[in-house]
Amino acid sequence: MPATRMMIARRAGVSVATVDRVLRDDQGVRPETAERVHLALATLRDERASRGRPAKTTSFRVAFVLPQINSRFLDQVERDIALSASFFREHRLVSSFYRCDLSSQRDATSLAQQLIDYDALVLVPLDYPWVERMIQDMTDANVPVVTVFSDLPSSARAAYVGVDNRIAGRTAGLLMGRFVGARIGTVAVLSASSRLHDQLERRTGFSQVLEEDFRNLRWLTEPDFAEDDDSAGLAVQGLMAGHPDLVGVYVTGGGISGIASTLQESGDKTRVVLIGHECTADTRAQLSERAIDVILDQDVRGIVHCAGLAAINLLNDVRGVLAIPTPETRIYLRENAHA
Structure with missing residues (x-):
């Protein structure tokens, strides 16, 4: 598998956008930055060539974070994340789970420091300025953020997965x-x-x-x-x-x-x-x-699965990650209550 832009950006210590500009031969990029990107790309190619037969992609570490609020729905989401562990392993995704009091700026900032070593973040966000800041900081560190179930459209999140x-x-x-x-x-x-x-x-x-x-x-x-x-x-x-x-x-x-x-x-x-x-x-x-x-x-577990796959697509630089189909809202009445 060829090196992705995300891999090159991580190795060079720059943003994915900068990698794009260098690969397009944008003359506005500083020469020393372009040299770092080209060196990172060459190193990644050499590493893959030295391995002989192509190996499967290494596993990605993805953190799932839910707000620490009293909610039966979020408790169900937590259970479905745990029950999805085998599904994620099949897709070479290693999931970790956190509950955080996102209404506390101190707690949110402290958690962000723990998450910076992950490859991606799947988050149910609360609408606070410091949560937007956390998403921005993760994005700046080349850790893509996928919001799930509840969106924060004004933030720097990479994708939203959930019903409209x-x-x-x-x-x-x-x-x-x-x-x-x-x-x-x-x-x-x-x-x-x-x-x-x-x-x-x-x-x-x-x-x-x-x-x-x-x-x-x-x-x-x-x-x-x-x-x-x-x-x-x-x-x-x-x-x-x-x-x-x-x-x-x-x-x-x-x-x-x-x-x-x-x-x-x-x-x-x-x-x-x-x-x-x-x-x-x-x-x-x-x-x-x-x-x-x-x-x-809504199909809670299906949406959890889609959010994990969206994170993997972002990490693999798969085009069309934003074309994930919008899950449908199901309607239950007395007649189909047990369908």
């Missing part, structure tokens, strides 16, 4: 409008974290559709709403008391099981449409019992 969360939110908005019908009332949009870009995108898409097509509904948002079932149940009780015209609840993150149980116990479920994300054993059962009306879901 704005479209997922628009889908939820369309279904909410259709389920509510001609009734006039309020819909509550509950989000677990305003620092997770996926939840911001879902809220945006949802409100766009209600504004465009369902003028009979007004919406209110409750950001930074707790995901545990007890807190979620208490939150919806408060919403019911403060908004007697409540006709729908859309949950962009976790906590929907607690809300469904509370609505059932209070007898209010018959007049409130409930839509959320994450198809689990609990939410499947609640779909069957009509405690939840719609669940939007």
